[in-house]
Amino acid sequence: MLRRAFIAATLLSLLAACGFQLRGAQTLPFGNIYLAMNQYEDFTAALKRAIESTGNAHVVSKAEEADAILQLVANDKEKHILSLNSSGSVREYQLRQRFAYRVVDRKGLELAPYSEIYVYRDVSFSEGLELAKAQEDSLLYADMQNDVLQQLLRRLSRVHPK
Template identity: 30%
Template sequence: MIKRNLLVMGLAVLLSACGFQLRGTGTYEMAIKEIDLSARNSYGETVTLMRQVMENSGINVHSGAPYKLVLADEKETQRILSYAGAGRTGEYELNTVLDYVILGRNDLLLVSDKIETQRVFIHDGNNLVGSDQEAADARRDTRREMVQRMMIRMQQLTPSQLDQLQETAEARAKAEAAALEAAQKAEAETPRQSPVEIPQQ
């Protein structure tokens, strides 16, 4: 008994040492130290969990940050994978897509991408309460996975990369504004044809 307990404790120490997190999101070493965070659903569970993980990872999440992560849209669909006996549904696949953008100064678009996750859960027509709990667990696990994957993507960004993306976005915006101004000027300088007068009979 003592040997088994020591073995379990030893495995737990080894797993924690290699960064394993049991059903959680853990913390992340981030080059970005501050960011603004918003979502279409300001009080949604995904953005709430995202803010918590970011703050636990040492990121200062506040509205005055130079860059903003916006969780633009989160769509959930589900489909039947298989049927059990008597026509009851056996398995559902839960598919969730999270669209997000990163905005820079003057709300210029720097990054636009999405994260997609899938989960399969069992639906038992004879146990609706248990099936509802299965679905809730699948949604919770989906949110955790999306946050984990988002944090991994954020880890790959550095302030210098964001600054470079900002410069590119500013140059693009400036070029588009110049092209629009030139088009408007050309239109204004083009003489307008007078309406044709029809001689009176």
């Protein structure tokens, strides 16, 4: 019993000594941000919620009020065929999302240069299950959107206002 406690304490101290820590909430280096993108898309609403949940930044409705402006360059989704079976039907495909953006201040000075976030998922395809695969695609796109949001917040937290 004493030996198990000693081993557990040793492992915990080694884990703490290696610098491991859970990824916490991102804090953004600016107080107000304007999202220069379609305000009625699901992605924009999810991004607003994610930014507001940081606690230190707020999404404003006018660019003149913002410390930073997130400019959407592209948010493309596509389906790419990976392989075909012997009869020429699709066997595997890949869902891709590319999110391109840049961050400027209200004067137009660049805070973060043009950047892109790529996410993708490989999917197998079975004939006769088209409806189920369509639902799977929509779930995968939602997961990919969440992945893009998390990566974007991490990148925005590293922006240094001038």
